[in-house]
Amino acid sequence: MTEAAINIKLQQRQSIPLSVQLQCQAGELLALVGPSGSGKTTILRAIAGLYQADYGVIVCANEIWQNSPDKLFVPAHRRHVGLVFQNYALFPHMTVLDNVRQSLADVPKQQSKTTALMLLKQVHLQGLESRYPKTLSGGQQQRVAVARALSRQPKVLLLDEPFSAVDQVTRRKLYRELLTLRQSLAMPMLLVTHDLEESSLLADRMALLHKGEILQTGTPEFVAAHPNSATVARLMDQQNLFTALVLAHHEQTKKTYLRWQGIKLEAAFQPQFPVNERVCWMIQSSDILLHRRGRPSKGDRENPLQGRIIEYMESNGLANIRVQVNCALKIDISIHVPLHVARRNRLGLHEDIGISLLSNGIHLMPFQILRRDT
Amino acid sequence: MDWTALVLSIKLSLTTTLLLLPIGIVFGRWLAYKQFFGKALLQTFLALPLVLPPTVLGYYLLVAFSPNKGLGLWLLQTFGSTLIFNFKGLVLASIIFNLPFAIQPMQRAFAAIPRAIREAAACCGMGPLQVLWKIELPLAWPGIISALVISFAHTLGEFGIVLMVGGSIPGETQTIAIAIYDSVQTFDNPSAAIMSFSLLLFSLITISLTFWLSARYEQTHD
DSSP states (O other): OOTTOEEEEEEEOSSSOEEEEEEEOTTOEEEEEOOTTSSHHHHHHHHHTSOOOSEEEEEETTEEEEEGGGTEEOOGGGSOEEEEOTTOOOOTTSOHHHHHHGGGTTSOHHHHHHHHHHHHHHTTOTTOTTOOGGGSOHHHHHHHHHHHHHHTOOSEEEEESTTTTSOHHHHHHHHHHHHHHGGGOOSOEEEEESOHHHHHHHOSEEEEEETTEEEEEEOHHHHHHSOSSHHHHHHTTOOOEEEEEEEEEETTTTEEEEEETTEEEEEEOOTTSOTTOEEEEEOOGGGEEEOOTTOOOTTTTSSEEEEEEEEEEEETTEEEEEEEESSSSOEEEEEEEEHHHHHHTTOOTTOEEEEEEOGGGOEEEEOOOOSSOO | OOHHHHHHHHHHHHHHHHHHHHHHHHHHHHHHHOOOTTHHHHHHHHHHHHHSOHHHHHHHHHHHTOTTSHHHHHHHHHHSOOSSSSHHHHHHHHHHHHHHHHHHHHHHHHHTSOHHHHHHHHHTTOOHHHIIIIIIHHHHHHHHHHHHHHHHHHHHHOOHHHHHHHOOOTTTTOOHHHHHHHHHHTTOHHHHHHHHHHHHHHHHHHHHHHHHHHHHHHHHTO
């Protein structure tokens, strides 16, 4: 662990079950992702000193903030933590400038004003110093909250769903601002979100939480493509999740073969799953190839399947398609293709199409019963 | 117009209100933020004066402070005086009687401050006392002022409990409400009318002030 990193270990059984061990390096943005009630906000509150878990060891920048074996618990006001609350929690009776200056009580008055003004400029709020929070838009309030959190000169920056209270247009703008701002920040940053897109856009790494436990950590792209269980795949919103039987592993071709709904599938070599055992498998939409009508293209021969479009929706430049595959059971596969591709291939409801599952995109996981496709 | 009674009433109301200020803040804040065993029971006892006839409360205080036994006897032996038929007793009775009028508005005012705001203050490096001084009191002050105004006005016009605990000793325990009653008893209607009108006017002003503060309070918490 580097000196400026934060190391967190929390455990408890009662009230809110927790069993987590996390580390976030200086300058790294770690997203805590999970459904409601998974414990992500509780972890953030424990780091801030606003919640005391039954057992906890929290060390930040070589400062021990909590050490249960020694009964040590540093209260929130003695930790240098910058916390941006979900609804910003600005002080309604203070101006924007005074909100930001509250963390600078130990600094001489003139210097605190200069620092606060500089931070407000950094978050593009110059000129709004004397305004009160309720006269600001959601995006402006969020920026004040960020400036206030940074004015504490925090050793860790905690962001608790900071984009949930603003509209989508503002959110996109704030994403860009945060991405720019974080270039200048050297402390560990933890972002709580339930939005997978947000974590993949902003975070270096993510920790997927479920019922107070971390199921998997890694880059958002890695966790999405290589979930370590079907539960993780489900939580990562992977829609193409199925079960199959392992037929064989071919060392020479580096391929693993599966039997799925009477179809033999070729997958990337994953010999850790024994032959004749059932497994779960998934494939991301980006690893599914659409056959062009009348013009075979590269990759068409990998796990070709025929089916009929049973759902077709266009949004944000993408066609979201559900294909019912012609196989023993009625199985649906979801694919997303750029709108221009969908239109060029004249895709539409009830059209018959061909798709190929790229073998390198087929990821195997330990078997567990799925609600759909057993 | 019995000026002595009016001055005594104002003195009693001011003393009661000033003593209720810290009591109300401590209890109001405690009840607003803490969950503990017996909280509902405590709140019931604190609210009792709202529904209990003042004479009943006065009767129990009179019994409790009786110099013949128990608490009253102990007070007499320890401090050389008891708490009936004197100003100190009136103050204590008024405080007890006004507890719900002081605590409940303050409790509501503290409870209306979102937890996240208090936590944000702690994350800004403020200790509990600084959070109280810089965040909670400025946000809760309309509720606190409103509680004090109601307690003041309530004490000024209180009759039953004052008569039970203090009697009607001019300059010592005879408040303006008792003076009005005595004036009517002695057919001094002009004095009763002037004093009644003064109390009516004062009550109108305090109620208007309370409504105005409540409106401001709601504006602050938009």
